[in-house]
Amino acid sequence: MTAIVENQKETDVKKILVVEDERIIAINICSTLKQYGYHATYVSEANDAIEQIESEHFDLVLMDIMLNGPMDGIEIAARIKRTKEIPVIYLTAYSDEATINRAKTTEPFGYLIKPFNSRDLYISVEMAIYKSQVQKHIRIVESRLAENQKWETIALVASGISHEINNPLTSILNLADLILLEAKKTSNTSLKEKAEKITEESERIAKIVKNLVSYSQSTNSQWTYSNLISILNDTRSFLHQYFLKEGIQCEMEMGDVPHVYCQPQKIKQVLLNLIQDARLRVNTREDSIGRIITISLSLKQEAGKDFVQIQIQDNGSEDLLMGISQMNSLDVTRSIIAEHKGSLRRDEENSSWIFTLPIVNPV
Template identity: 35%
Template sequence: MDKIAINSHTKHGEHIKILLVEDERVVALSIEESLISLGYTISGNVDSGNAAIESAASNLPDLALMDIRIKGDMDGIDTAMELKRVFDVPVVFLTAYSDQDVLDRAKLVKPLGYLMKPCKSTDLKAVVEISMCKARMDKEVAQLNRDLEKKVRERTQALMDEIESRKGAERKLLEQASVLTESNKMLTTLLENRKTEKKAIEEECLQNIRKYALPYIDIMTQQQDHDDIMTTLGMLRRTLLELISPASSSLSAKYMFLTPREIRVAEFIRHGKTTKEISDLLNLSPASIATYRNHIRKKMNILNTGINLEIYLNSFDR
């Protein structure tokens, strides 16, 4: 592609505008004549830095052929720096000198090339074509860099936006998690309260049945000998027991059919007291305590089962 571009400019050199800055008029006219014969357009032929800046401002050149030693306050190096800074015009230095200090200064401008005077037409052509090719390549690289920087900025911004979006989503999830945690705490508290209330109601029902219903059924059973009435009372008793069966897993339900003395003995047993210790605490004989133990086991349907009474009593909820 670059070779095609070079050939195109060689054939159609008039499209390349060159600013010539040379203070030796004979040399300047000779170079101008050679450039025109090669097909290039001269945008200006001046002998000082100020004149070069004015010419570039009015007719922007594609390339400046710049003598290092020119008239005025600015030499060719200073002028080249200003042309590049203000107008982005590439420069090829013309010089009859090979002073190393001067050349070191000239390098700071990053010229496209150097041409020693006096210069031949073929040298001019080669330097101009190569310089213009390099200038185009530099511009293309610069544009690619700008495009790349733009894409990097856009991608960086997109990533930052995505990160911010994800942070927002994360904050929202954390807020929702916090709300759910609080809701779970409230529900747990409500369930615990409901469980406590349910247990209290069950206990109250058990006590009321034990206190008000079963004693009267037992009295009526003892006073009646009619089979129908006895059957009815038995059914009533069984019905009451079925009604309270959902709460029968509690220790209070198991205690419902015990007498107050049997309940005291059961509590001592539950806490690991021996028959001798219970007899001492209640001021009763060990035989009486043994009788109470049998009554308790019978009422709890574990008589003659070999089940440890202490372990059995501790297996129920309070």
């Protein structure tokens, strides 16, 4: 057994907290767990258990139901369930129906009746940790499926909008052309200007619809080597009409960078969230002139590793409390960037979002 423990990487060793008010029992349980290759520590009171759980990471908690202190083990387990994703196995000498029914409400991963042997303890611990890992994996898969369905819905809606709008829009443009021809024949300047305005606004609507459809076409989460310049241009085009309406100048400074291995649609979502935040910030300026967002793309190197850096800078007049920091999109943004092994930081001095993506060479 010792050889197994010695060959394990420290990062692979599972950490277990034993919450047991009988010191000798707690020591014996920790000793058994260490023989099976776990890192185990124990506490004997409810407050100590809560402090340990809130300050450290544990893969499993072995929880005695009857404890010294203001709370029993079931109350602590209920608190863990609300705030942490840590599986709990109950340890108890009591197996009455009322206790079992209270324990059930916290959805424990096991229930060991004292006294128990080391083999039963090992099997219960292994099964609980394995079940917990499977459940986390299932939640991740379900989250990704939900995200894919969201983008598929957007694509369907965009296609429907395109079909419903483009047909009458074509008729409007044709009628505007006829009015324009008639205005030229009769030298009616006022009518000519109105026809040109109809054509201009109709073409603007057509461009918005086209951008919406184009932006939502990439609905899968496939990893591919992608051109970040194209992704940036697509995202800016998607917001172009808003920038025109609000008097925002969006400048691009594109360096020569290689393709990046990523999920293009997710990177578009990151860019959209960060540029939208910059848009909110520049709109706090009292003057509508001089609202500028600058997006720069460059190749960087640190610690011998190459990565692409994207900086989104705005000249907003204040640091908006209503910005991305208060929106759920920040969590989504950080999650996507972390999934791509990148980084995100806020440079308040320069009013910039800066995020990086690693460069992975094709195999």
